[in-house]
Amino acid sequence: MTLAIETHQLTRYFNQECAVAGIDLAVEGGTFYGFLGPNGAGKSTTIKMLTGLLAPSGGSMRVLGRNVLDPRESIEAKRRIGVIPEDLALFDNLTAREYLTFVGRIHAMARETIRARIDELLARLGLDGEEKKLTLEYSHGMKKKLAMAAALLPNPDLLFLDEPFEGVDAVTSRVIRDILAGFVARGSTVFLTSHVLEIVERLCTHVGIIVKGKLVEQASLESIRRGGTLEDCFLEKAGADHEAARKPSWLEEAAR
Numbered sequence: 001m002t003l004a005i006e007t008h009q010l011t012r013y014f015n016q017e018c019a020v021a022g023i024d025l026a027v028e029g030g031t032f033y034g035f036l037g038p039n040g041a042g043k044s045t046t047i048k049m050l051t052g053l054l055a056p057s058g059g060s061m062r063v064l065g066r067n068v069l070d071p072r073e074s075i076e077a078k079r080r081i082g083v084i085p086e087d088l089a090l091f092d093n094l095t096a097r098e099y100l101t102f103v104g105r106i107h108a109m110a111r112e113t114i115r116a117r118i119d120e121l122l123a124r125l126g127l128d129g130e131e132k133k134l135t136l137e138y139s140h141g142m143k144k145k146l147a148m149a150a151a152l153l154p155n156p157d158l159l160f161l162d163e164p165f166e167g168v169d170a171v172t173s174r175v176i177r178d179i180l181a182g183f184v185a186r187g188s189t190v191f192l193t194s195h196v197l198e199i200v201e202r203l204c205t206h207v208g209i210i211v212k213g214k215l216v217e218q219a220s221l222e223s224i225r226r227g228g229t230l231e232d233c234f235l236e237k238a239g240a241d242h243e244a245a246r247k248p249s250w251l252e253e254a255a256r
Helices: 044-049 071-079 096-106 112-126 140-152 169-185 195-205 223-224 230-237
Strands: 004-016 017-023 026-028 032-036 056-064 081-084 159-163 190-192 208-210 214-220
Touching: 004 044, 004 081, 004 190, 004 223, 017 044, 017 056, 026 071, 026 081, 026 190, 026 230, 032 096, 032 195, 044 056, 044 159, 044 190, 071 081, 081 140, 096 140, 096 195, 112 140, 140 159, 169 190, 190 195, 195 230, 208 223, 214 223, 214 230, 223 230
Parallel strands: 017 214, 032 190, 032 208, 081 159, 159 190
Antiparallel strands: 004 017, 004 026, 004 056, 208 214
């Protein structure tokens, strides 16, 4: 079994507060891994550490077999990954083609390859008619699609996606889902965070659940389903407060 992501006791503190508490991730290559958790559980912090954007407070991590904490190995790992971060990190005053060309040059891709892939990605994602607009003029859904194009442009072996479906319409969601399904079908790996359990159940093969910085579940989706639904598992592991989830008293009263 080849692991695309492997961590041991990965930890991150912000001042005295522990955001990620010694998690041991094991993500097999060629899988679609859904990383779930309540708001503030540590999902985005984990992705930032795995992609080299944030230094851990402790522990170790390997991405595509490279030690991300070693500067030389980290650079090699970054050449082989694509990322859609939580804040998208686009350049507002560039057009889509200008931005993607910049990304391609950062990855030292040949100009002809960059041009051909941009043409295909813009057409596939429905952005080919919006090339003259600056990114700041894009809707949220269009920005999500542009971020997806940037992540796919270097043909990565591993994609990190932080809430890629948040705030997008049904058409955009379908396009992104189809692209990701094809990406995994060719043997690449996706590491996805999402609050939409229906999408995770439809796309993912494996799931990890993080709660208050601790990894409380890590298994194949198939094995989780043998014990019930993903929602049931998530709510149980997240410690859902059924009393707090009750309707306010005035909503429970019979209509008069």
